[in-house]
Amino acid sequence: MTTTSVYLGLDDTDFIESGCTTERMNHLINYLIDQLSVIEQERRLVRLWPFAENRTRGNGALGSIIKINSNKKNKLIEHCYSWFKELKNDxxxxxxxxxxxxxxLxxxxxxxxEDWYWSSVRGHVDASFRKKQLDLKNCIIFTHNSDLGIVGASAAIAWIPSLTSSWELISWRRNELIGTQREVNFHNLSLMDRKFPETFVNRDPTRKKGLIAPRTPCPVLYGIRGPSSASVTEAHIWLQSQNNTEKCLSYAVHISNQLSDDHISSTCTGTVVSEPSETKGGHSYLDVISDSQLSRIVAFREGGEVNDLLRKLIPGDVISWTGIVSPDDSVHLEKLILINPSPRIDRRPYCCNRTMRSSGKNQELxxxxxxxxxxxxWIYNNNSIQTNMWVEPSASNRRHLSKPLSISHPIR
Ligand SMILES: [Zn+2]
Known part of the structure; x- marks a missing residue:
C-alpha cells in the first residue's frame, strides 16, 4: 500500500464572538480519521498579518498534514466536500x-x-491575486461567501516550521458549557508555571491575570504554549488532573509561528525629530528620521512601558524599534529602546544653596x-531616563506573533 501526503488549509470559518477555526479543524480531522483512517502528522496554527481586513484580532489560520492511502484521494475530496457543505449550512x-x-478549505x-507565507504575514495579499496563483497548482479549493479565506488557508500550507517554532496545545470545552464562565484558576496557573518552567506566557504576573483562556464565548477552554510538543502536553495533563480545572472535551497540539516576530521585517534605528504628542485615548506618537526617511511611530496606551518611554523622548534622541506599518503609514510600535539620549536640561546652577535666576532676556544669572x-x-542630567534596555508591552497586550524579550534564547 502506498501513501500520499496531503496538505490541508482552513481559514475564516467563524464569527467574531462565537466558534473557533481551531475547533473546526479538529472536527474535520477527526471526521477524516473516522471515515478514511487518515493519519495526521502535523497540526498548524499560523498567525497572519495583523491588519488584514475583516479579521478578528488574532488572525489565525489552521493547517494540517495528513497521510492517506494513495487510492483514497477522490474519497478524501468527497468527504471534505460534504464536511464543507455542513459548515456552510451552519x-x-x-x-x-x-x-x-x-x-x-x-x-x-x-x-x-514559502514566500506565500511571508507575503501573508508581513502585509496585505489580495485574495484574487492568491487565487490566480492557486489556479496553477494541483489543488482543490472550497469557498463560501467570498474568496477572502483563501489567503490564510494557503499561507497555513505554505509556512515552513523551524526548530525554533513554538507549540500550542489547545483544548476545547464540552458543548453544554460553551458560553459559561471557564473554570481555569490563577493559582493553578502559577503552580503550572513553576512545575513546567519551559511553558510560556501562561499568565501576566504584572496584572495577576491568566492568559491561557480566551474571554469570548468560543469553544476553546485554554491554550498552553511551550517550546516542544512534550512540554505543553505534560503541562496540560497535569492541569487537567487538578480539582479546580474544567475538564476538556478534547485537545490537539499545534506547531505555530506564534512568538516568532515573523511579522517584523527588521529592527529600525533613527533620530527623534519631534516632541511626543498624546491623544485623548492615552496613546502617544512622535516623528523620527531613519535612513533619511521621516516616519511617525505610535505607542498605544496598552503598550505600557513602550508608551512610557516614548513620552520621555526628546528631539535628538537616537532610538531603535520594531513595529509594523499600519494602513495609515504610521508605525505601530512593539519594542523600543533608547540608545543615545540627547542631554536633558535639569536646572540652572546653584549658589548659596539656591537656584540662580535670570532677571530677564539677555540678563545674566x-x-x-x-x-x-x-x-x-543649564545643568544637564540624564539619570532619570533609561538607556540601552528594550521595553515591550505586558504579556496580555502583546500580539500572538510577537516574540517576548524573555525568549531571547532560541525556542527548541
Ligand atoms: Zn550666592
Whole structure:
C-alpha cells in the first residue's frame, strides 16, 4: 500500500464572538480519521498579518498534514466536500450575525511556495491575486461567501516550521458549557508555571491575570504554549488532573509561528525629530528620521512601558524599534529602546544653596543671596531616563506573533 501526503488549509470559518477555526479543524480531522483512517502528522496554527481586513484580532489560520492511502484521494475530496457543505449550512443558519465569515478549505497534494507565507504575514495579499496563483497548482479549493479565506488557508500550507517554532496545545470545552464562565484558576496557573518552567506566557504576573483562556464565548477552554510538543502536553495533563480545572472535551497540539516576530521585517534605528504628542485615548506618537526617511511611530496606551518611554523622548534622541506599518503609514510600535539620549536640561546652577535666576532676556544669572552673577547656562542630567534596555508591552497586550524579550534564547 502506498501513501500520499496531503496538505490541508482552513481559514475564516467563524464569527467574531462565537466558534473557533481551531475547533473546526479538529472536527474535520477527526471526521477524516473516522471515515478514511487518515493519519495526521502535523497540526498548524499560523498567525497572519495583523491588519488584514475583516479579521478578528488574532488572525489565525489552521493547517494540517495528513497521510492517506494513495487510492483514497477522490474519497478524501468527497468527504471534505460534504464536511464543507455542513459548515456552510451552519454559517447560513447564523445569517443574523453582522459580519459573515468567508470560509475556505484547501486540499493540496503538493507544498506551496514559502514566500506565500511571508507575503501573508508581513502585509496585505489580495485574495484574487492568491487565487490566480492557486489556479496553477494541483489543488482543490472550497469557498463560501467570498474568496477572502483563501489567503490564510494557503499561507497555513505554505509556512515552513523551524526548530525554533513554538507549540500550542489547545483544548476545547464540552458543548453544554460553551458560553459559561471557564473554570481555569490563577493559582493553578502559577503552580503550572513553576512545575513546567519551559511553558510560556501562561499568565501576566504584572496584572495577576491568566492568559491561557480566551474571554469570548468560543469553544476553546485554554491554550498552553511551550517550546516542544512534550512540554505543553505534560503541562496540560497535569492541569487537567487538578480539582479546580474544567475538564476538556478534547485537545490537539499545534506547531505555530506564534512568538516568532515573523511579522517584523527588521529592527529600525533613527533620530527623534519631534516632541511626543498624546491623544485623548492615552496613546502617544512622535516623528523620527531613519535612513533619511521621516516616519511617525505610535505607542498605544496598552503598550505600557513602550508608551512610557516614548513620552520621555526628546528631539535628538537616537532610538531603535520594531513595529509594523499600519494602513495609515504610521508605525505601530512593539519594542523600543533608547540608545543615545540627547542631554536633558535639569536646572540652572546653584549658589548659596539656591537656584540662580535670570532677571530677564539677555540678563545674566544672579544669586539673590550673595549677588554673584554668571553667564547663563543649564545643568544637564540624564539619570532619570533609561538607556540601552528594550521595553515591550505586558504579556496580555502583546500580539500572538510577537516574540517576548524573555525568549531571547532560541525556542527548541
Ligand atoms: Zn550666592
Amino acid at each position: 454559517i447560513n443558519s447564523k445569517s443574523n450575525e453582522l459580519v459573515q465569515p468567508s470560509p475556505c 484547501i486540499i493540496s497534494f503538493t507544498k506551496f511556495p 544672579r544669586c539673590k543671596i550673595c549677588e554673584k552673577t554668571t553667564k547663563k547656562y
